[in-house]
Amino acid sequence: MTIAVDTHARRQPGQLALPALVLAFAVAAAIAAPWRYIAYLESYLSQAIILPPILAAGVAVASLLLRPAAPFSFILDTTRESLLRVVLVVLLCMLGVSAFTTFKVLIPEFVPFYADPILAQLDRMVHGGDPGLLARAVVPAWAHYPLAFLYGPVWFIQWFGLMGFVALLPNQAFRMRYFWAMALTFCLLGTAAATIFSSVGPVFYERIYMDDRFAALTRLVFDGSAVGSYMAEATSYLYDSYMSSAVRMGSGISAMPSMHIAVATLNAHMLFSFDRRAGIIGWAYLGAIFIGSIFLGWHYALDGYFSFIAVSLIWWGASRLPGARGAQVHSDRRLMQPA
Numbered sequence: 001m002t003i004a005v006d007t008h009a010r011r012q013p014g015q016l017a018l019p020a021l022v023l024a025f026a027v028a029a030a031i032a033a034p035w036r037y038i039a040y041l042e043s044y045l046s047q048a049i050i051l052p053p054i055l056a057a058g059v060a061v062a063s064l065l066l067r068p069a070a071p072f073s074f075i076l077d078t079t080r081e082s083l084l085r086v087v088l089v090v091l092l093c094m095l096g097v098s099a100f101t102t103f104k105v106l107i108p109e110f111v112p113f114y115a116d117p118i119l120a121q122l123d124r125m126v127h128g129g130d131p132g133l134l135a136r137a138v139v140p141a142w143a144h145y146p147l148a149f150l151y152g153p154v155w156f157i158q159w160f161g162l163m164g165f166v167a168l169l170p171n172q173a174f175r176m177r178y179f180w181a182m183a184l185t186f187c188l189l190g191t192a193a194a195t196i197f198s199s200v201g202p203v204f205y206e207r208i209y210m211d212d213r214f215a216a217l218t219r220l221v222f223d224g225s226a227v228g229s230y231m232a233e234a235t236s237y238l239y240d241s242y243m244s245s246a247v248r249m250g251s252g253i254s255a256m257p258s259m260h261i262a263v264a265t266l267n268a269h270m271l272f273s274f275d276r277r278a279g280i281i282g283w284a285y286l287g288a289i290f291i292g293s294i295f296l297g298w299h300y301a302l303d304g305y306f307s308f309i310a311v312s313l314i315w316w317g318a319s320r321l322p323g324a325r326g327a328q329v330h331s332d333r334r335l336m337q338p339a
Contacts, residue, residue, distance in 0.1 A: 018179060018321075036247055040102055041098040047249065059164075059168060061165065093160075117209070119303070130214070132214070133217055135291055135295040144226045147288060150285070151260065185266060189257050189310055197256040197257070202218070238252070256302065261286070261311075265315075269311075
């Protein structure tokens with residue numbers, strides 16, 4: 001099966017609305033903190049060297065899924081027809097992620113951290129105890145490291161890797177639905193909601209509020225698991241960046257809502273729409289990420305619930321947005337072809 005050029009989709013009205021949103025988001029961040037935004041953009045662009053191998057892996061996977069009988073011809077066709085589109089997606093992604101990080105580190109300047117006592121109390125009321133300690137009681141020791149690995153490196157790979165995978169799909173309506181949902185997730189949840197519910201999560205609770213409410217959980221996180229040294233290093237990196245206002249990649253502290261859960265939820269919806277079997281893997285991965293988020297003390301369980309519900313609504317609504325109309329398909333065969 002060859003990939004045709006989606007000329008009809010290119011003529012859809014409003015196709016520039018999504019890039020305009022990302023550019024507006026970037027401009028807003030540059031206005032809010034010019035030197036920070038430029039520094040983050042330079043940092044992320046300098047690290048963009050890791051994207052080609054991730055994208056290459058995405059192309060390889062796509063070739064096996066979309067054209068298993070002739071994967072090499074798929075790779076050649078895709079490179080010829082989709083290279084420019086992928087480059088544009090990468091550039092917009094760098095602009096957007098730099099803006100997201102800029103706003104994230106500015107959260108305590110806009111709204112000082114305040115919501116943790118409320119979230120912690122609600123978490124305890126809903127679950128009959130602290131979810132982090134409950135997770136610690138049921139997760140076996142052998143699963144500690146795999147859980148942290150899925151939550152850390154694997155999460156970043158699936159985030160950027162699946163964006164590259166979707167960018168390769170010839171069905172523009174489906175692509176636009178996914179990227180609309182991704183952009184709105186980071187603008188509405190990662191920036192607006194994170195500012196409104198300014199919070200740090202259980203693992204930073206004592207350092208920010210000078211309260212040992214989560215002392216039992218943090219003791220288990222740092223001293224009672226195979227990833228204690230990694231967690232100590234990761235939390236120190238974020239806390240030192242916060243205290244020194246240093247410009248560092250991936251910096252910024254924010255708990256509610258959970259962007260790990262948000263991205264995993266979006267990708268689970270996307271994969272399930274693309275292929276049922278891939279969707280099952282996506283939902284299973286989301287479950288692991290949710291457990292990891294409370295097990296490692298990064299988030300309250302409510303952070304994950306909020307993200308799951310909000311992103312599910314965004315995914316549903318994104319199919320009504322410019323360029324994405326008609327993308328409510330649940331058939332991988334249709335996604336292999338132009339809209």
